[in-house]
Amino acid sequence: MDGDSGCKLVIDLILQYKSFLVQGALTTITITALSFSLGLLISSILTLIRFFGERVANAFTKIYIDVFRGTPLLVQLLLIYFGFPTIGINLDAFTASVIAIGLNSGAYQAEIMRTAIKGIPEDQIIVAKALGLRDRHIYLYIVMPQALRNAIPGLVNEFVTLLKESSLASVIGLAELTRVGEYMMSATFRALEAFTIVALIYLLLSYAFYFMSRSIEKRFAIPGFERWIR
Amino acid sequence: MRNEVLKLIDVTSGYSGKPIVMDVSFTVLEGEKVVVIGPNGSGKSTLLKTVLRLIEPIKGSIIFRGIDITRLPKSELPRIRVRMGYVPQEGVLFPHMKVIDNVALPLRLALGMSKAEAYKRALEYLKLFDMHELAYRYPAQLSGGQRQRVAVVRALALEPDLLLLDEPTSNLDPSSRREVVEVLYSVARMGKSMVLVTHELEIASKVSDKVIAMKSGRVVYEGPFNESIAKDVYET
Numbered sequence: 001m002d003g004d005s006g007c008k009l010v011i012d013l014i015l016q017y018k019s020f021l022v023q024g025a026l027t028t029i030t031i032t033a034l035s036f037s038l039g040l041l042i043s044s045i046l047t048l049i050r051f052f053g054e055r056v057a058n059a060f061t062k063i064y065i066d067v068f069r070g071t072p073l074l075v076q077l078l079l080i081y082f083g084f085p086t087i088g089i090n091l092d093a094f095t096a097s098v099i100a101i102g103l104n105s106g107a108y109q110a111e112i113m114r115t116a117i118k119g120i121p122e123d124q125i126i127v128a129k130a131l132g133l134r135d136r137h138i139y140l141y142i143v144m145p146q147a148l149r150n151a152i153p154g155l156v157n158e159f160v161t162l163l164k165e166s167s168l169a170s171v172i173g174l175a176e177l178t179r180v181g182e183y184m185m186s187a188t189f190r191a192l193e194a195f196t197i198v199a200l201i202y203l204l205l206s207y208a209f210y211f212m213s214r215s216i217e218k219r220f221a222i223p224g225f226e227r228w229i230r
Numbered sequence: 231m232r233n234e235v236l237k238l239i240d241v242t243s244g245y246s247g248k249p250i251v252m253d254v255s256f257t258v259l260e261g262e263k264v265v266v267i268g269p270n271g272s273g274k275s276t277l278l279k280t281v282l283r284l285i286e287p288i289k290g291s292i293i294f295r296g297i298d299i300t301r302l303p304k305s306e307l308p309r310i311r312v313r314m315g316y317v318p319q320e321g322v323l324f325p326h327m328k329v330i331d332n333v334a335l336p337l338r339l340a341l342g343m344s345k346a347e348a349y350k351r352a353l354e355y356l357k358l359f360d361m362h363e364l365a366y367r368y369p370a371q372l373s374g375g376q377r378q379r380v381a382v383v384r385a386l387a388l389e390p391d392l393l394l395l396d397e398p399t400s401n402l403d404p405s406s407r408r409e410v411v412e413v414l415y416s417v418a419r420m421g422k423s424m425v426l427v428t429h430e431l432e433i434a435s436k437v438s439d440k441v442i443a444m445k446s447g448r449v450v451y452e453g454p455f456n457e458s459i460a461k462d463v464y465e466t
Contacts, residue, residue: 132312132340224370
C-alpha cells in the first residue's frame, strides 16, 4: 500500500464513519468534563479537610488518596461497573465511567492542590494572621486565589490525562472514541487506519485543550505569577 | 499618667518547647516608642510574634489594653491582633492583590468595614504617605522600599492601638532604606505607640523613647538610648 492510497483509505474511513466519530469524540469530551468536575469537587473537599481538619479527618484524606492512586483506574472502573451490582448498585456504563474516573481524578487533583498550596510562602499566612484575618478568610482570600493560579498547569495536564484515560470506558462497552475505533476495525478489518484516525482525534483534542489552557492562564495572569506561563 | 498599652511580665517563648525569648518584661505606654535592639538570633522577632501570639508563650503574661491575651482562646485572637498593626520584615504583601487591595483587605475582613469604607480609608492612607499612585500596581511591580512602605500603610490604616514593626529597613538598598526611614520618622511623629525592632542604632537614637536591648533571648538593658550600651550589645 503506497502513501497516497493509505491516505485515501484513511479519508474514506473518516467520511464513512464521521457521524460515529463525532458522537464518540463528544462522548469522550463529556466523560472527561464530568469526571474532571467530579474530581475537582472531591479535591476541593479533601483540600478543605487538609487545611482545617483534625488528625482523624486528615488520615481519611491520606487513605483516600493512597487507595485511588495506588490501584489501577481500570480495576476501579471494573469494580464499580461489575462489582457494585452485587451490593445492589446498578450503574450504566456512562455513569460508572464518570464516577470511577472522577473518584480517581479527585485523588490526583488533591495532590496538585497540595503542591500548589505548599508553593505559597508561609510568611504570607503568618502576616495574614497577624493582621487579624481568621482561618476561613486566609483560605478564601489568600491561599485559594494563589493556589488555583499555581495549580492551573497541573489541572490542565490532569484534564488531558483524563481525556486519554477515558478510553478505558471502552472496556465496559461505552461508545466513546476508542470504542468507535473498535467498531470501525470490526466492520472494515482496517485496524491500522481505524486506530490511526482515533489517535489523531485524541491528539487534536489534547492540543485544543492545551491551547485553551494557555488562554485561561493568560486570562488569570498577574505580575509576579508569570512563572507558570509557558 | 499615661496608660499602659502593652505589658509583658516574665514572658518566655520559643519553638517546640525550646526557649528563644526568656523572662522578658517591659511596658509600652500610650504614645511611647520602644525600640528593641540586639544581634541576630537574640530573639527580637520571636518577641514580636509572641506578643501577637503567633508563637505561643511558654510562660508569663502579655497584657494588652488590660486584657491578658495569654489566657484568651485562639478564636478571640484575631480581634486582638487587628488592634496591633504588624509590619513584617521585607514587607510581605499578598502578591495576587493590588496595593489598594492589600491595604483594604484587613479593613474589610478583620475590622468588618464595608467595601466602600475600606477602599476609601485605604486610599486616604496611601495618599497620606504619597503612595496613591501605586494603588493599582501589583507588589511585583514595586521596589523593596515601596513594598515595605505599603506594609507600613497597611498596618497604620487599621488605626491600631499599637504598631509592631519587625526590622522594616532590613535587606533594602540604600535608596529604598532612606524611603522607609522617612516613613518611620513620620509614623513616629504621629504619636502612635510602637515597638520597633531594628539593628540600626541611628533609627533607634532618633525614634526611641525607650530602648530594650536583647542578647541571647534576654533583656540586658532597658532605658533611654545610650550609644555605648547599644554598641556593647552587638559586640560578641
